[in-house]
Amino acid sequence: MSTTTSPTPESERPADQGAAARPARLIRTEAITEIPLHLLFRDGPDPGPVPLKPAVVGRRQGTGEQSSPLPDPPGWEHPRLRRPAPVRPRSVPQVDADLVERPARVLPGALGVLAGVCGVAGCLATSWWAGVLPPLALEALGLPAYAGTGLGPAQWAAYAGTGALGLFGLGGLARGRTGRAWVLGLFGRYRGTVRRTGLLWVNPLLLRRRVDVRLRHWRSEPMPAADASGVALRVVVLVVWRVRDTARATLGVEDHETYLRECVEAALLRVPVEMPGGARGSADAAGDALTRLVATDTAPVGLEVFWVQPARVEYAPELAAAMYRRRIAALDAQQRASALSSVVDSVEDTVTRLTMRGLVELDDCERKALVKDLTVAFCVGRGEQGP
Known part of the structure; x- marks a missing residue:
């Protein structure tokens, strides 16, 4: 008699057999957002906000309950995005808004x-x-x-x-x-x-x-300044200005001429000034920057500044001797390099002409000796002639 075996339903199978057949899903209907690795180690100067999609929280099947997101593993630290530091604008002095020049009744x-x-x-x-x-x-x-x-x-x-x-x-x-x-x-x-x-x-x-409202110019005494490298300088500045609002210049500040001097001195500490003979256009750039700064600072007190330009630039007294020796050494080295290049070119041209025209036939030793003698001769002759 044949026995027919009916298939065992999945609900009646042993737990071990079902686990071996397919892996059990620990978390169902969960979606986890992946964070790219390069975003965790960004060293940019000012990174912007990174848009991250929030984790989708699913619902458990059959229960309708909302499942909680996956907890962070031990030792995990959330990435901290750098926020840009707030930029504080430079404060500009303010004067009473009602204090404006108006004509008097006479x-x-x-x-x-x-x-x-x-x-x-x-x-x-x-x-x-x-x-x-x-x-x-x-x-x-x-x-x-x-x-x-x-x-x-x-x-x-x-x-x-x-x-x-x-x-x-x-x-x-x-x-x-x-x-x-x-x-x-x-x-x-x-x-x-x-x-x-x-x-x-x-x-x-x-x-x-x-109040004097004419166009005026003021030549300052030597004021402290610095170049782009931080070397201390003394600068004499020429300022062309006039009083635009007599009410603010007289009543808005104690002494508008002293205030102008202080603004020029403060601007010199913020703008690098180069020595004469430096980069082309550096003096004009420094003058334009000084003019903008001083004009901005003095406008609220009724002064109109047209031109601020360094008239004389020199090293500070404590650095003048050392910088003078350094400058002389640099010029001397430049002159020596130029003279050496001229001597080498002359020796090379002489030896080339002698060999190309067939006047002499030289081996390596004779060529080296001739180059040495010509170099000494040219150097001695240039030294006797002077620079």
């Missing part, structure tokens, strides 16, 4: 002269009215003799009015000159700037400060 000088004449005439008339004018003054002025009423309250009031009119009229006269300006202030408050020329009348109660 009157023509003729009105001040008229007011002064009226005040003086009023004082004389009051004196004649009071009878205090001497006879000589009456004769000079052509006034009739008058006994007068004496000095009473009315006379003193007339004296006060006419005297104040005369003082205000004559005391407010001012002369405006080309290239000069007046900065006016009242009790510490800016009241305007006068740039007009000629005879003017300005309120005598206002405080006047004269």
